[in-house]
Each structure stands twice: as structure tokens, then as C-alpha cells.
Amino acid sequence: MNKKIILTVTVIILTAAVLSGCIQKTNKEQTEATQVNIGTYYQISQDEAKRIMDEESDYIIVDAREQSEYDEGHIKGAIVIPYTEIEQKAEELLPNKTQLILVYCRSGRRSKIAAQSLANMGYKNVKEFGGIIDWQYEIEK
Numbered sequence: 001m002n003k004k005i006i007l008t009v010t011v012i013i014l015t016a017a018v019l020s021g022c023i024q025k026t027n028k029e030q031t032e033a034t035q036v037n038i039g040t041y042y043q044i045s046q047d048e049a050k051r052i053m054d055e056e057s058d059y060i061i062v063d064a065r066e067q068s069e070y071d072e073g074h075i076k077g078a079i080v081i082p083y084t085e086i087e088q089k090a091e092e093l094l095p096n097k098t099q100l101i102l103v104y105c106r107s108g109r110r111s112k113i114a115a116q117s118l119a120n121m122g123y124k125n126v127k128e129f130g131g132i133i134d135w136q137y138e139i140e141k
Contacts, residue, residue: 040119041126043112049102049129050137053077059100063132064114069106073139075132078104083114090121100125107131
């Protein structure tokens with residue numbers, strides 16, 4: 001009889017756990033789900049980056065590619081700081097270490113390096129969103 005009770009309770013608990021995972025997430029939870037903390041910076045989706053650009057105002061976009069790549073096309077409002085120069089130029093070009101900084105490059109490799117460098121330098125609100133090759137929104141030349 002005890003085995004039957006234990007089995008019944010286990011089934012009820014597992015059913016409740018499965019059903020609780022099926023409840024729809026709120027917008028805040030969905031936004032948080034798009035952010036992945038990579039040690040000291042966040043990796044966000046390009047849709048989340050675009051939402052920030054559309055809805056917020058106190059941020060800086062950093063293009064971690066070379067100047068020639070930037071000149072071929074970039075996200076509106078971005079400043080170019082090549083990832084190889086981020087440690088030398090960041091404090092001059094990005095004086096507020098608590099300001100939101102959005103970082104991208106061509107494919108996402110250099111932006112991850114740049115984002116980690118910024119985080120290592122004490123920047124507290126760095127969000128990396130990959131590469132412009134996947135950017136589905138407008139760019140300027």
C-alpha cells in the first residue's frame with residue numbers, strides 16, 4: 001500500500017512540474033531569457049538589441065570591426081572601435097563605465113572579444129549581440 005501512495009504522489013508532483021513549465025512567460029521573463037551572462041558581459045539576441053535601440057536612449061553601439069569594414073556599412077549610430085584597439089581607446093571614447101554598451105562585429109567573434117575586454121576593464125553594462133551579417137534591420141553606408 002505504501003508503494004502505491006508513493007507512486008501516486010510522485011506522479012502528481014511530476015505532473016505539476018511539467019504543467020508549471022508550460023505556463024506562458026511574461027514579457028520580462030522572455031526578455032531575460034534572451035540574455036545570457038557570459039561571465040562579465042551579456043550576450044543578447046539581435047531582436048533584443050534592436051528593441052533597445054528603438055525604445056531606449058542612453059546607450060552606445062560599438063562596432064568592433066576595422067574602419068574599412070565600418071565604412072562599407074554599419075548600424076546607425078554605431079562608433080567604430082576595432083577589437084584590437086578597444087583597451088587603448090575605450091576610456092577616451094566610452095568614459096561612463098555604467099552606461100549601456102551594445103557591441104557587434106561582422107560575425108560575432110570579435111564582438112565577444114571586445115565585450116570581454118570592456119568587462120575586464122570595469123564596464124558594468126556590456127551587451128554583445130553578434131554580427132552584422134545576421135542583422136535583419138537597416139544599416140547605413
